[in-house]
Amino acid sequence: MTIESDVLVLGGGGAGCSAALHLARRGSKVTLLERGLVGSQASGVNYGGVRQQGRHPAELPIARRSREIWGRLKELVGCDAEFSITGHLKLARNADEEADLIAYLDTARAYDLPLRMIGRNAIHREYPWLGPDVVAGSLAPDDGSANPRLLSPALAHAARAAGAAVHEQTEITSYDRLNGRFVLKARNGAEFRAPILVNMAGYWGGAVAAAFGEAVPIEPLSPNMLVTEPTTYFIKPNLGVVGGNIYLRQIPRGNVIVGGGHGESDPAVPWSRPLPEVTLQNFNYALQLVPALAGLHVIRSWSGIDGQMPDHIPVIGPSRTTPGLFHAFGFSGHGFQLGPAIGAIMSELVLDGHSDVPLEAFQIDRWNVQPAVREA
Amino acid sequence: MKIAVVGAGPAGVRAVEVLVAAGHRPIWIDEAPDGGGRIYQRPPAALRRNARELYGFESTKAAALHGCLDRLKPLVDWRPETLVWHIHPGRKTLYMLNGGMQATAAYDAVLLCTGAMDRVIPLQGWTQPGVTTLGAAQIAVKAQGCAIGHRVALVGTGPLLWLVAHQYAKAGAQVAVVIDTTSLASLAAAAPGLLRDSITFAKGLYYMGSVKARGIPTVHGAIPLAIEHDETAVTGVRFRDARGREQRVACDAVGMGWGLKPESQLADLAGIPFDFDPLQHNWLPERDATGRTPVASHYLAGDGASIGGAAVAELAGARAAWAILQDAGRAIDTAAVRRLDRALARQRKIRAALERAFPFPVRLAADLADDIILCRCEGLRAGELRAAAVSDLNRTKALTRTGMGRCQGRICGVAASEVLAAAVNQETATLGRLRGQPPVKPMPVTSLPAREHAA
Amino acid sequence: MKLLRLRDTDRPRLALTLDGKPIEALDGDTLLTALLAADAVFLRRSEFGDGPRAGFCLMGACQDCWVEVEGTGRVRACVTLAVDGMKVRRG
Numbered sequence: 001m002t003i004e005s006d007v008l009v010l011g012g013g014g015a016g017c018s019a020a021l022h023l024a025r026r027g028s029k030v031t032l033l034e035r036g037l038v039g040s041q042a043s044g045v046n047y048g049g050v051r052q053q054g055r056h057p058a059e060l061p062i063a064r065r066s067r068e069i070w071g072r073l074k075e076l077v078g079c080d081a082e083f084s085i086t087g088h089l090k091l092a093r094n095a096d097e098e099a100d101l102i103a104y105l106d107t108a109r110a111y112d113l114p115l116r117m118i119g120r121n122a123i124h125r126e127y128p129w130l131g132p133d134v135v136a137g138s139l140a141p142d143d144g145s146a147n148p149r150l151l152s153p154a155l156a157h158a159a160r161a162a163g164a165a166v167h168e169q170t171e172i173t174s175y176d177r178l179n180g181r182f183v184l185k186a187r188n189g190a191e192f193r194a195p196i197l198v199n200m201a202g203y204w205g206g207a208v209a210a211a212f213g214e215a216v217p218i219e220p221l222s223p224n225m226l227v228t229e230p231t232t233y234f235i236k237p238n239l240g241v242v243g244g245n246i247y248l249r250q251i252p253r254g255n256v257i258v259g260g261g262h263g264e265s266d267p268a269v270p271w272s273r274p275l276p277e278v279t280l281q282n283f284n285y286a287l288q289l290v291p292a293l294a295g296l297h298v299i300r301s302w303s304g305i306d307g308q309m310p311d312h313i314p315v316i317g318p319s320r321t322t323p324g325l326f327h328a329f330g331f332s333g334h335g336f337q338l339g340p341a342i343g344a345i346m347s348e349l350v351l352d353g354h355s356d357v358p359l360e361a362f363q364i365d366r367w368n369v370q371p372a373v374r375e376a
Numbered sequence: 377m378k379i380a381v382v383g384a385g386p387a388g389v390r391a392v393e394v395l396v397a398a399g400h401r402p403i404w405i406d407e408a409p410d411g412g413g414r415i416y417q418r419p420p421a422a423l424r425r426n427a428r429e430l431y432g433f434e435s436t437k438a439a440a441l442h443g444c445l446d447r448l449k450p451l452v453d454w455r456p457e458t459l460v461w462h463i464h465p466g467r468k469t470l471y472m473l474n475g476g477m478q479a480t481a482a483y484d485a486v487l488l489c490t491g492a493m494d495r496v497i498p499l500q501g502w503t504q505p506g507v508t509t510l511g512a513a514q515i516a517v518k519a520q521g522c523a524i525g526h527r528v529a530l531v532g533t534g535p536l537l538w539l540v541a542h543q544y545a546k547a548g549a550q551v552a553v554v555i556d557t558t559s560l561a562s563l564a565a566a567a568p569g570l571l572r573d574s575i576t577f578a579k580g581l582y583y584m585g586s587v588k589a590r591g592i593p594t595v596h597g598a599i600p601l602a603i604e605h606d607e608t609a610v611t612g613v614r615f616r617d618a619r620g621r622e623q624r625v626a627c628d629a630v631g632m633g634w635g636l637k638p639e640s641q642l643a644d645l646a647g648i649p650f651d652f653d654p655l656q657h658n659w660l661p662e663r664d665a666t667g668r669t670p671v672a673s674h675y676l677a678g679d680g681a682s683i684g685g686a687a688v689a690e691l692a693g694a695r696a697a698w699a700i701l702q703d704a705g706r707a708i709d710t711a712a713v714r715r716l717d718r719a720l721a722r723q724r725k726i727r728a729a730l731e732r733a734f735p736f737p738v739r740l741a742a743d744l745a746d747d748i749i750l751c752r753c754e755g756l757r758a759g760e761l762r763a764a765a766v767s768d769l770n771r772t773k774a775l776t777r778t779g780m781g782r783c784q785g786r787i788c789g790v791a792a793s794e795v796l797a798a799a800v801n802q803e804t805a806t807l808g809r810l811r812g813q814p815p816v817k818p819m820p821v822t823s824l825p826a827r828e829h830a831a
Numbered sequence: 832m833k834l835l836r837l838r839d840t841d842r843p844r845l846a847l848t849l850d851g852k853p854i855e856a857l858d859g860d861t862l863l864t865a866l867l868a869a870d871a872v873f874l875r876r877s878e879f880g881d882g883p884r885a886g887f888c889l890m891g892a893c894q895d896c897w898v899e900v901e902g903t904g905r906v907r908a909c910v911t912l913a914v915d916g917m918k919v920r921r922g
Contacts, residue, residue, distance in 0.1 A: 037768060037771050044774070149774040149775065150775065153771075153775065228821065229781075229782050229818060230878045253878070253879070254878055273814075274814065276461075276462050276464065276471045276814065279814070280478060283821045283822060283823065284823055286821065287821065287823045293821050294820075294821060294822065294823060295820050295821065295822070295904045295905060296820065296821050297782070297818035297819060297820050297821070297905065298815060298818065298819050298820075298821060299780075299781065299782050299784065299815075299818050300780065300784060300813045300814075300815075301813060301814050301815070302813055407891065407910075408910070409912075414890060419859065420859040420860075420861075420912060421859065422842050422843070422857070422858040422859030423839040423842060423857075423859040425839070493888060493890060493892045494888065503877070503881060503882065503884060503887075503895075504832075504882070504883070505832035505867075505872060505873045505874075505883055505884065505885030506832040506885070507887070508886070508887055508888070508889060509887060509888050509889070509893075511888060511889070511890060512886070512887065512888050512889035512890065512909075515889045515890060516834065516864070516889060517837065520834075520859075520860065520861060520864045521836060521837055521838045521839045522834040522835060522836050522837060522864055522868060523834065523835040523837055524832075524834060524835075525832070525833065525834070525835060526833070526835050547837050547838070548837050548838075549835065549837060608872050608873075609832065609833070609872075610832070628833070629832065639892070749881060752877075752881075752884075752887070752893075752895060753894065753895075754879065755877050755878075755879030755880065755881040781894070782894035782895075782897075783892065783893050783894040783895075786892050786893065787887070787888075787892075787893050817891070817892075817894070818894060820904065820905070
């Protein structure tokens, strides 16, 4: 079986599904290829933060654009993925961290990201449930959270409705480019051909890039996540800290979702799992922020696999080796919020040859890594 | 050599007996304050009675097992009231919680004897106070000297249904009705297989006969329709009998269950692969007749691996202990091992006949009305699962929160599989299973968890 | 739901409270037995508006009998022994 398309999108995370949707809406014959089910890895198992605050300045224009899409997700795909504007409250636990929050205000201002600094006295008045170690906070009122389990399936559903072909359970085993067309062979025997290939394969995107002679220093990243039993809803904002070693939020149903540190994984399987000592360490960090969580029961923990780049920002843009190849991968643990905009941006790169969003910082050749063959 | 045994029911006791006799001192962990498992659960000291009275036919076995348990405790590193909430097969480490304290235990070999729980099918009204599992109804009478109500209806199928009915009647509780979803014809068809073990068969007939002789109404081949209730209590149970007539029996409590299912979460976390077993109609961890699994150094025995009952568990526990010793290069008693293997082979045939006698009523689960609560933790109804059904149980879980609550799908998982299979018109076995995720049971968030490292 | 005591009712009495109301229990009772053999009727309410709950499995598996014991925290009533003086709140 050979399937011809205008564009092949590799990877059914939030970004890949969004790319398929945007390309299909503009009339491209697009085929999305996903090894498992859409949203099975980083996009589906992450914390669910829809956060602009604290991002690398290069990511802020993308985050701003994505936030606009999040706001109309329901109109766009028929499902809001439980997106809720709760505000993101980034907390400082000492004077150095407080200085860090203050320093970021200028960055935020430069990108029109509204932030409100909350000082030592006000923070405990406004959020009386915060622990005594918290000395200050910075609130991004437009940020929020969503249910990561719902985003990719909703985008994939809309992409299908717009005419995209979404092939799940389709693991690609070889990548070639013959006579200006990419030829991808799947384990199930199917062959996919198109003049354009968009690599949005998360951690595994590194292997795809390597297959086309542009290896990058990517590592697997597995968030250590847990959720508690439901309790009275009292933590409205999505909480983070300077340094990022703990993050937590409560959903209106009452469950508290806590992340921090890393689990373990084997991307070859793929398989991932939280580590018990990290889970227990996260108890301490979480209780430092919100002492009232003591005694609440954890009912489940989990992990997944994302790709981490050395500078913690993704690879986005055209290939430097192969015409028709585009990359967007390695979101380094914070791609969930960006996914919807990344899809739109990739559709522009493919169809218009450029995007208004500046992408220089994300070039694939920024490390000058010698081409090397990595195992797929 | 560090050996860990998780669970002190019939399988765990007989395993530790073999290990101790071979000169080992395993760490032995049970979640309960005492061993015995569910079947031989001992009442708290204040209402301890003689074994004969408590365990009936099984009293000799119970007394022997308890005697063995008590003799072994001082010879091992005994850890009661301890939850093993996670296992890391690569590190060969157990993660434990005892009285709010965290502890770890490293092992060279581990035997998981984690037991079973009731397999249930939701019914209209099943979350109401006054409705319990059959296992719960039995625990109430055996370990607490209580009936679950003044007038109790028992619903479901399998040997436990009739055993509980018998125990209730004998203890002086009023049984309003026994509603068996299996027809007498199905039971009769399986009788030749059950005759292999005349004792099992005789006991089964005895319990059924005892219940009928006491004039307790019994129904075979019925379909339960609803548990009726008011604000504070169950008021009755409605069902359709084998002839299609709708009936109602007044009662103030209902015990329900359709056989047992393994508590196999630790096996799952240990990385042991699972297969769908068509006979038990459930996912079971892979293990061979000796208790060895595809994950080296990790062994399984008892109902936590595959439902076989207490007698099989005792044999399987001892057999797995010999496998551990043999794999460690220790001398084994080949005659004893041969006897165990023969006994286990015979038991497998009896078990197969029992499963055929009391088959899991797939349609009853698959046909749950849309408005019935399917996942009692999350308050999710069968219709909500159907509306979001996709051909993968875990994805359907992700979309609907089925099995995401405190019990992690223990209770709803079986029925959710059947509702989903029917909704997408696929075989249950093709949809996958709810995967185990740590912690095995809810674990409190506590600060500065104290650590202890067991040798 | 009301459990019916069938035997051994001559055990020592324990005095507990449930949401401030006195409950008489017997030595050897689990909290679930103590409360439901008295007039508690139910142990907790579903967080999602599906009514009262009073446990289901009695073996620590179904997680539907959580109650709060003052000074101890949240416990499963079915696997926690009643102790004289316990102050219990519905979970």
